[in-house]
Each structure stands twice: as C-alpha cells, then as structure tokens.
Amino acid sequence: MTNSSTTEPLNYLNHKTGLWSWLSSTDHKRIGLLYLYSITIFFFAAAILGLLMRIEKIAPGPTIMSAQTYNGMFTIHGIIMVFIVVIPGLAAVFGNIMLPIMIGAKDVAFPKLNLFSWYVYISGAFLGLYSQFANGHSPDTGWTFYVPYSAEASSNVVIALTAAFVLGFASILTGLNFIVTIHRMRAPGMTWFRMPLFPWSLYATAWIQILATPIIGITLLMVIAERTFHIGFFDPALGGDPVLYQHLFWIYSHPAVYVMILPAMGVVTEIFPTFSQKPVFGYVPIVFSSMAIALVGYFVWGHHMFTSGISYESRWFFSFLTFLVAIPSAIKVFNWLSTMYGGSVDLKPPLLFAISFIFLFTIGGFTGLTLGSLATNIQLHNTDFVVAHFHYIIFGGMGFAFFAGIHYWFPKIYGRMYNFRWANISWGFLFAGFNLLYFPLFVIGIQGMPRRYFDYDPKFQTGEVISTIGAFILFIGLIGMVSNLIYHSKRGAIAPANPWHGVTLEWQIPSPPPHENFDEVPVITRDPYVFDHPYTK
C-alpha cells in the first residue's frame, strides 16, 4: 500500500511534496514534524555519547577514552539533551502538531514566525555541533558553564554559549507564538475552561519560555563579555562574584525544567481519560496546579546552590519553596490515578508508557525532595544521586511522556498504525533498561560517588557495571521503539480517524488531518472530556 494512490484524500502530508515544500512550509503540522525529526536525530547523537560514557565507566581508570574526552562528552551530552532535545521537546513537536487542532484553529497565530523559529533552532543546534569540531577543543565545562572555569578555559566555550543563546531565542519565539495562539485562536465557544489540558500545559510552559529564557540569554552574554573583555562581574579578582553567575544561570535553568515537564504532564493528562474512557478527574485543579508550578517554579532556583556559600536565610527560603512546588505535582499524580480508577481501562501502548511515566516521575520527584532538604543535600550535592534524580525526572518523566505521546498521536499524524506487540516489547526493554541504568546511581551516589568524574574507587564498580548493562538494554528498547514507528509510518495498516475513541477535537478530524485541519470552524458547546458511553453502568 503506497502513499501516492489517486484515491487517497488530500491531507497535510501529500498535498504538496518534495523536500522544499517541507522546508518552506508554514503548516504547523509539518513544522512539528521537522522538529520531531531533528530532535530525534540529535537525541540519538547525545544518547550514543551517553552510551559511550557508560562504556567508559564500566571499569575504573581509562577504558575507551581519556579523562579530557570524558569531560567533553558529558558537556556536549548535556548541551544537546538540555538545549536541543528536552527544552524544545514536547512543546515544539506535539505543541506544534496538536495545539491548533485541539483548540479548533487552522494554524498558530504567527505561522511564518513558527517556521522561522525552526530555522533559528537548527542554526543554534549546528552552532552547538560546531563547538565540538572548531579550532581549539570541545568545551569541557559541563552544560552549566560555571565560572570561573568557563571564563578561563581555552576551549570553544564562546561558540557553545552562542549556540545556547540562539537556541534560547527559538524557545522564546515558540512560547510567544503559543501564548498568542491560545489567547486569540480558540474556536468559538471554547472558553478557557473548555480548553483541553494539553493546551493548558502549553500555555503555562510558554509563559516560562518567555519570561525565564532571556535571563540565561543575558547571562551567557556576560560570560562571553568576561572572556572577551574581562568585564569582571563574576571574577573576584576584579570585584565580581562567581556565585552571582550561579544565581543568574539557575534563575532560568530551574524554570527550564518546568518547561520540560509541564507539556509532558499535559500529554499524559490527555492519555489517561482516553484510555479510561472517563473524564479527567479534577480538571480545574489540574489547570491551577499547572499555573502554580509555572509560577512557584520561579522561586526555587537556589536549591542548586545550597553548598555554594549563599546565606542561611536564602537556603531556608529556597528549601521551603522547593517543598511547596512539589505539592501541585503531587496533585496531578492523584488526579491521573483517580481518572483511571473505575474507568474502562485499555492498556494500549500509550497508556503503558503513561503509567510508567507516573512511576518514574514519582521516583524522580521524591528524590528531588531528598535533594531539596538542606541537611541531606550536603551529602548528595554533586554526586551521582543528582544524576539519577534528574534522569528519572527528565528521561523517565518527560522522555516516557514523549514516547507516550508519539504512540498516542501516531495514527493521527501518519494515518497508519504501528504494531502493538513490537511497541510493548520495546517498552519492556526501555523500562527495565532505564531502571537498571539509573537506579544504581542513587545507591552509589549516597555512598559518595561524585558526578562528572571520569574515574572512581573500585568499591563503586558493581553499581557502575549494572548501570552500563542497563544502558545497553535501554538502547535496544530505543531502537526497537523507533524502528517500529518509522517502519509503520509508511507501511502500517491504515488507521481510522479515532482509533482510541478519544473525545478531544483532534480525533474528530480525519487521519492524517487535512492541510487546514477543519473543513468548517468547529463550534464548541461542551466541556472537553465528555464521554458518550458512561462507565457507571
């Protein structure tokens, strides 16, 4: 069965063909796919780097690389994963593809700006790659670029900083586009509280993108000014304060993690009602908890700096706020579980990924509290415990939510269905591999294994070996999952418009959607999660 049958209706995939029609398209669905493909490629590049790091760590001392190479690897692994994969991640892919459809619009508010954002993103990503290969050697500062090292190191730091600046600009433009889209382009009758929860999560996320990203923009410029002009803001020899860099860096980079997780929460919030055939439990609390996370998330940044020498009063403040911000996240977990409870639960791949998201995200969240508590932080700061924590949240949380989302919306995007068994088996490898890879890092972290260390005391080796085995299992799962999707995107069985019996707007239009989404502008007359076959029988 080929794509170019003359009986196939026109949709956004086939109405114009050729590479240039994709690279010049202002169609939000095509732009979302451009992001999907570029993010997937960069993800695998950074994941391979991670795998190489794990191979290196299977034994103490050098195994396959030098210490300098290792430092460069964790730096670029972080830069790619944070700035190129995870921050754009869900918003740029599923936000672009699904947001206008879910609110009943033909496109985003500024379609040309949307395409321009992708080009800015690609430029930033290539600048990041260039920092690896330009004259001088690849940066080894860690993705956090802490001064004084980033101000003094002889590597291509300026190029990497510029790359991050450009990528931040792309993030800002996407956030701007989405805020205006949600304010101005909702279909008639779709009041704010009739809007589905994935768009709500994108709204909260977009505000963070707008208001936090510029701070890291200016901070990166300050480091460039430090390197180029010795401006001195962070240099004690000239009167500056290196901790001020940390403040400025984390004022953005903490809210940035909510940019990562809020859309992820939004995606699973769509999946649970669909696969329980039951309305979301607590729509309004979820709305307010999303906005609360976005807001309170601005006030916790110092929990990355508890051992940097900040005042006792501020440590107390940041720890307290960190515990507060966990509350709205917990509310959501309660809501997701309650959505499933008593529903007609269908354990298809999207739900499987969504449920494992809850499990992994919860582990990540609890360990965040361990880190957020002042006394325990002293033991755990800069150990592998931190590494395990954030991988559980980002990869186990946002990553698995991404996998859930792609398995959920795949039939809508491509008009075809993947193989469920293949998906479930891949899930098994992913889930097992993930936990084997990261859980041991909690243990050796508590025992004192520092992060970003090339070498280690032999007493940690058992944990390191289990972790490396887990990495390979995880990789098998990744390859399995992606090949299932790629293969069936062209060769899968034709999918119906609504294979999961969903009730939000995207399931009311054909799969794949037509170029302008809706033949007629829909008029909304009810709440978003009304299921016509009540489960209460």
Next chain:
Amino acid sequence: MKNHENHISSDTLNWTVLVILLILTTISILAIKMHLGAFTVALALILASIKVTIVLTYFMHLKFENSLLRIMVGGVFLLFAIVIAITFIDYYFR
C-alpha cells in the same frame, strides 16, 4: 482582519505627556544636588518608575488597551521585582 483603534491619542495629549516627563526628569537631576544620602537611590527609582508608568500608559497606549495587556505588564514587573528580592535574601544576609 480587524484593525480597530477606538482611541486616537491627540497631539495635545502627547505633548502634555512629554512635558510631564521632562519635568520629572528635571526633578531627578536637581535631586542629586539635595544630598539625600541613601534616599537618593530610592527617589531616583521612584521617579523613574513614575516616568516608566506614564510612558507605558500613554505613549504605549496601555490605558486604552484591554485590561488583559495591563495585567500582563503588571505581572511581568511584579515577577521581576520578586526575583530581585529573592536574590537579595542571599546577598543581604551573607
């Protein structure tokens, strides 16, 4: 494709706003001669904030836009103020 502007600022209004801004500027410059010590900063910031509010309200038309924009602008400034205040919980108590 609507391009409505219910309110058109008259030239008189714009001139009046400018004169007020110039007066406030003059006051700020004269204030440094008054040796207010630590209060110089506070006064300078207060006067600057008033000028900024006037520019936002009249030149940038916020007074005549819908309240959503005003809420957004207010929220942005408030958020920034909170971030500076929290930063100073560190620096003030170090």
Next chain:
Amino acid sequence: MSSTEHSEHIDSDTGKMGMWLFLFTELFLFGGLFIVYAVMRSKYAVDFHHAALELNVFVGATNTVVLLVSSMTVAMSLTAIQQNRSGKAIGLIFITLILAGVFMVNKYFEWGHKIGLHLYPGSDVMKTLPHGEIMFFGLYFMMTGLHAIHVIIGGILLTIVIRKIQSGKINSGHYLLQENAALYWHLVDLIWIFLFPLLYLIT
C-alpha cells in the same frame, strides 16, 4: 490562515499581543543586567558614587530628553497615520530617526572619551581601579552598549516603516507594523529612563 500571494494579514490585536510578549523578553534580558547592578551597587555603594563622577550628567540628560521627545514623535506618528495623514506620519518618524542619530552621536563621543582615558573593561587603567569602580564601568559599558544595539534595531524598524508608508502598505486601515515598531521604540526609551538615574545620577 490561508496563504495567498500577498502577505497574510494578521489581526491587529493578535499582532500587538505578540509584540508585547516580545517586549517582555527584552525587559527580562535587560533585567539580568539590572540584577547585577543591584547586587554590585549594594556591595560597592561608595565606589559606584565615585565612578559615576566620570560620567557627564549633561550628556546623559541630553540623551534622556532626546529619547523622551523621540517617544512623543513616534506616538504622534501613529495618530497621524490613524488620521490618514501619511505625510505627517513619515515626517514624525523621520524626526524620531534624527533624534536616534543624535543619541548615537552622543554615545559615540561619551564612549570615545572614556576609551581615550583608557577607562574600558580589561584596560591597563581599569585594573588599577577599586573593585566597585571596575564593576560600575563594566555595567556602564554593557548596559549602554546593549541599549545602543537596541537603538539601532529600533531605527532599522522605523526606517522600514517609513518605506511601507510610502508604498501604501501601511495606511490608516492597516498600521500594525508601525504600531509594533513604535512599541519597540518606546521600550528603548523605557530602558534608558531607568539607566539614566542608575548610572548618571548616583553622585
């Protein structure tokens, strides 16, 4: 949003909201520098006071007046286009550009004077100054430098607006681009309204 040969017309309230959101990002961009200023000022109040004596209040005040007037002229240009007086609109934007030029010339001489005295970040003289003065001058150059870049961008935007009024693409029915360019210009003014007292009036 169907695309045709001519540029798609974006609803003016939508376009304006987009511009305001972009202005918020600019505010936070400068905001980072204001945070550094606040921290350094609180740490080195006396040094800041001394260093500010190097700045010429008259030039700074002139620049303040120049920008305030330019805000007025650009605001008046919007009134003009709304009243279908495109000639007046162009004239007023042109005056705004002249004033921008005056600002940049002043800035050029100010910076030139300091650089001539070897008072710039990283210089031999700078290294000998007290820490707080080094911080002050670092902030002075970075804040006014970033601001000057925005003056130039604003000037470019306004020049484009003049061309579009001349070609009729901006008229009394469609003037979103002019409105947005004016908003951007006012932002340039807003930043300076804060910079002026914080850099020049702390003596």
